[in-house]
Amino acid sequence: MGQNINWKKLATESQVVAAGRPEKNPDGALNPPIALNSTFHEGGPIGYGRYGNEAWSALEEAISILEGGQTLIFSSGMAAISATFSLLPPGGTIIAAENGYQGTTTMLKKMNELKQLYVRFINLPDTEQVLKALPGADMLYLESPTNPAIEVVDLPKVISAGKKEGCLVVVDNTLATPLVQNPLQLGADICVHSVTKYLSGHSDILLGCAVVNNKSLYDRIEQSRRYEGAIAGPFEAWLALRGVRTxxxxxxxxxxxxxxxxxxxxxxxxxxxxxxxxxxxxxxxxxxxxxxxxxxxxxxxxxxxxxxxxxxxxxxxxxxxxxxxxxxxxxxxxxxxxxxxxxxxxxxxxxxxxxxxxxxxxxxxxxxxxxxxxxxx
Ligand SMILES: Cc1ncc(COP(=O)(O)O)c(C=O)c1O
CATH class of the missing domain: 3.90.1150.10 (Aspartate Aminotransferase, domain 1)
Incomplete structure (x- = not known):
């Protein structure tokens, strides 16, 4: 947003405090507004409340700095995860945890039953199983540590193997958080979060995000948010950024x-x-x-x-x-x-x-x- 800060030089503890602030102006606000608008005067880059607003942008800037990519916030973690699945072709193949977060596995089981996607459920912490499952897969969907078994997946190894096989690699970083690991820096294509959890931190909102460092992926996920409409409320985005400060x-x-x-x-x-x-x-x-x-x-x-x-x-x-x-x-x-x-x-x-x-x-x-x-x- 408004500041001229070299974010890469700052530690996470400083980034969380300074990111997503409006431009410095005499008597200007320290915090972004809770932008309550369903529409905007014509001629600008946003145009309509389902496409963006200032409260989202501020939170997105903060998470982008923490994860090292470009962020899109969603109405929940599940909405962000669902948007990543929408990147797959109909009948595409995805590799996912047999015992990962139950919301994700339940959604995948349903999609598998309906033949919308084919899911290879495996034990993700077992690297050999991941390597064996990779050939022919379109997406490698990782979660580490897994929820609730708290098992650690060998992210550097399986991300790199997934990329070599031409998979889109997604990592759910909710449990580890950007303080502990940055999936995009380990080579993943997309990092998702339930912002509901550590990032916002006060059990008072639901929110999610997808972070990418590739323009075409960003555009595809943005289109999914724009037209499927799983958007965050401005107040939730504002509260989440307030949570990010600590x-x-x-x-x-x-x-x-x-x-x-x-x-x-x-x-x-x-x-x-x-x-x-x-x-x-x-x-x-x-x-x-x-x-x-x-x-x-x-x-x-x-x-x-x-x-x-x-x-x-x-x-x-x-x-x-x-x-x-x-x-x-x-x-x-x-x-x-x-x-x-x-x-x-x-x-x-x-x-x-x-x-x-x-x-x-x-x-x-x-x-x-x-x-x-x-x-x-
Ligand atoms: C690891 C993980 N990913 C995703 C989600 C879904 O997030 P939300 O409840 O914000 O939709 C959860 C929720 O518990 C989770 O634990």
């Missing part, structure tokens, strides 16, 4: 809390397995260290108890909220298999835990109290 700080704190809690949970006799790439015992630790700049703030752990007790445990917490979603300032957990659409490869006793920015001792005490309230000893 994204780096929130993410740093959440990551520290997650590291500490994963370490403690791993030693707890009531827990059979902790999935968090920051633990040196995690099977994906070395892989994560090789290309990620952190380990994220999502933990999944398996509890040695009956499902009913685990549900009671999740319901008993006072500070941690028993709910779906992730990436907000508040800690949220849930037993993922309570959803019928969750992959059956996810154990029934697995709790997905989005670690927030609260005091870590308070969180630990809440976990202990919740175990006790559910009679898990």
């Amino acid at each position: 994204f780096a700080l929130r993410m740093q704190r959440s990551q520290e809390n997650a590291m500490e809690l994963a370490t403690r949970l791993e030693k707890d006799k009531r827990v059979s397995k902790v999935r968090f790439p920051g633990l040196s015992s995690d099977p994906y630790h070395e892989r994560a260290k090789s290309f990620m700049k952190g380990f994220g703030a999502m933990i999944s752990f398996e509890v040695k108890a009956e499902v009913s007790q685990i549900d009671k445990m999740c319901n008993s917490s006072k500070l941690i909220t028993n709910a779906t979603s992730l990436g907000g300032v508040e800690s949220i957990w849930e037993r993922r298999r309570r959803w019928a659409t969750e992959s059956h490869t996810i154990p029934k006793n697995l709790i997905r835990f989005s670690v927030g920015i609260e005091n870590v001792e308070d969180l630990w005490a809440d976990i202990q109290d919740s175990f006790s309230a559910a009679g898990i000893n």
Whole structure:
């Protein structure tokens, strides 16, 4: 927008604060407007509210700087993901995670059933499976770490293999966030986010985005947004940018809390397995260290108890909220298999835990109290 800043010279912590500001003018606004217009006077580059507005542009600039590409915001993460699938020819072939985010896998299963697309569902963290599935595929759709198994895909290797096979490579970067990895810099064509989560960070809006660094892809995705109409509201875009201002700080704190809690949970006799790439015992630790700049703030752990007790445990917490979603300032957990659409490869006793920015001792005490309230000893 208005500033004359060399963004590449700034660290993420500074980018999030400075990006997407209006031009400097005496008494000019520091923040972009909530641009409430369905239409504009004729003669300009936008023309109509479904094609763009100032509140979107400000948020798009901020995410573009964070991810190193050009951003298009959408009404939700799913809308952005759906726009990437619309790039495929009818009956095209896509490779995707068998146990990735259930919204995506459910949509893909449906498209597969209707023969709109053919989906090769595989275990993405298994690089050999990805390499075997590639020949003849049109799109490699990646998610790393996977949600909710928190397994790390070898992004540098599979992105490069996917490109060599002529696939369009898409990465859902929602869980890792741009503070931890930048898929476009690793060679992906498109990076998508549920902006609903860490980028906006306050569990008060739904929003998504697709980021690309190729003009023709940008134009195709923009056309899909323009004519399919899955557009963001200006207020949501404004709130998301307000959230982005503290994204780096929130993410740093959440990551520290997650590291500490994963370490403690791993030693707890009531827990059979902790999935968090920051633990040196995690099977994906070395892989994560090789290309990620952190380990994220999502933990999944398996509890040695009956499902009913685990549900009671999740319901008993006072500070941690028993709910779906992730990436907000508040800690949220849930037993993922309570959803019928969750992959059956996810154990029934697995709790997905989005670690927030609260005091870590308070969180630990809440976990202990919740175990006790559910009679898990
Ligand atoms: C990894 C991932 N991608 C995409 C989505 C979908 O985002 P939204 O709920 O904003 O549509 C989610 C939602 O939980 C998610 O966890």
